[in-house]
Amino acid sequence: MAFFKKFSKPSAKEVALADYERCGTLDDSHTSHVFRTRTALRVRANLNKTFVQGAKRELKYQADLVAAIKAGKPTPERPKVESGYQVISSSVGELLSYVPIHHAQKMYDLGGKYQTTELNVAQVLEEAASIAKEVTNDLKFTSKIELLEFLRQESDNEA
DSSP states (O other), X not given: OGGGOOOOOOOHHHHHHHHXXXXXXXXXXXXXXXXXXXXXXXXXXXXXXXHHHHHXXXXXXXXXXXXXXXXXXXXXXXXXXXXXXXXXXXXXXXXXXXXXXXXXXXXXXXXXXXXXXXXXXXXHHHHHHHHHHHHHHHHTOSSOOOOOHHHHHHHHHHO
């Protein structure tokens, strides 16, 4: 009865992880380039969203920290990124994107440092470019991934 065995459909997480890992094993064909580009765009959206989450959660953490100190309670733990997965919007609807947790944590922390003004815009963009370069190498992507374009535009408008 093995003929009627049901094949399980891979989960969205498994597909997102497999897509990221697959990029490093592809050849230099046009089809591979298209696949890498699509994956790189998803990764860019993932990391940008992770940065914003880090900034927002740092703001909440700072408020919780002040409240704990005023109340004489123990200080809360600094928040960390939960995973390297993000739900992002695309032309085909919402989908799951993956980056390794160490890249996600760096972007998350970068958002927190920007929120607390520990780093200025130029420093944040420089660090983000370093993270983007690491991801580009992982994906074997030949083009440059521009992270935090919204922050760059905001900085240019202020200047």
